Amino acid sequence: MVTATRSAEERATGTATRPRRQGGRWRGATTVVLLRIAVIIVAGVLWQVLSGPVLPEYAVSKPTDVVDALGTFLRSSQGWTDIKVTSIEILAGFGIGVALGTVAGLVLGSFRVLGQVLEPLIAAINGIPKIALAPLFLLFFGIGIWSKIAIAVTGVSFVVFYNIYLGLRLRQRELVEIVQVMGGRRHHVLSYVTIPTLAAPFFAALKTSGPLAILGVIGAEFIASAEGVGHELFVAASNLDAPNEFAGLIVLVVMTLILNGILGWLDAFALKKLGLAGRERARARKA
Incomplete structure (x- = not known):
């Protein structure tokens, strides 16, 4: 009876943690995409600012x-x-x-x-x-x-x-x-x-x-x-x-x-x- 109860709890725990893991993966992927976009934006801003005063615009x-x-x-x-x-x-x-x-x-x-x-x-x-x-x-x-x-x-x-x-x-x-x-x-x-x-x-x-x-x-x-x-x-x-x-x-x-x-x-x-x-x-x- 105890074994059956534990197995049921483990199954319940496993099913409960799967969505969390999937949600964590989605959040991680979204964070990576946002960081990539941020890097591109920062590079573009620096390029715009430095072109002319520091870097030759031609x-x-x-x-x-x-x-x-x-x-x-x-x-x-x-x-x-x-x-x-x-x-x-x-x-x-x-x-x-x-x-x-x-x-x-x-x-x-x-x-x-x-x-x-x-x-x-x-x-x-x-x-x-x-x-x-x-x-x-x-x-x-x-x-x-x-x-x-x-x-x-x-x-x-x-x-x-x-x-x-x-x-x-x-x-x-x-x-x-x-x-x-x-x-x-x-x-x-x-x-x-x-x-x-x-x-x-x-x-x-x-x-x-x-x-x-x-x-x-x-x-x-x-x-x-x-x-x-x-x-x-x-x-x-x-x-x-x-x-x-x-x-x-x-x-x-x-x-x-x-x-x-x-x-x-x-x-x-x-x-x-x-x-x-x-x-x-x-x-x-x-x-």
Whole structure:
């Protein structure tokens, strides 16, 4: 009777503390968001006050001028055309790079001899700065969007390749043998061993390569382009137009945040579907 009463009290206590914990988490998240906003406001105020008396206004401009330049950029049809062109280049380069890196990683990771032969060559090519390949891609693909897509592909594909390739090499051979001994076939090994093993490094590669795709596209637009956010940044820098330069950077920051948000949501959704979300949270707590 005493045991039953204690268990009932424990259940009641547990159910009573869960809402408190959830409420505490919400309050903590809200506090973090408010603190971030406060930091941005304080930085903006200091920027406005120090620009001119302390900092050269021609180099750093003022937040009010940047807001005006950003508004002009977003109200113009050319501004949205630049955003559209850059977005297409980033998404196309990112998608093609992920596909190429995944296929190459799976092939070379599955065939050990082929991987040993080609891995040093891939490492040597990866050592070349990607922006140094821009003039070569301009010769091959011209000044249009495909030269920018090619730069983004080179940055993304190597990151995805190495995560997939090393993930396959580090796959636990014992688990594969257990599945095979139990009568499992290739698709069972793929479902129960390979995919759970590669899920975390694959999505980590996506999060890492997203900003690299943006970096490659903007760098290529700086070198030679007729439109795009990078082209507008180059024109603003050539004209010493600090407000438009900072306005373009704000657009790039927003594009990066949107891409990272989508990749983060995709990561959480895929891990939840694969049943790996709890395992990732446990690793985060240990870390």
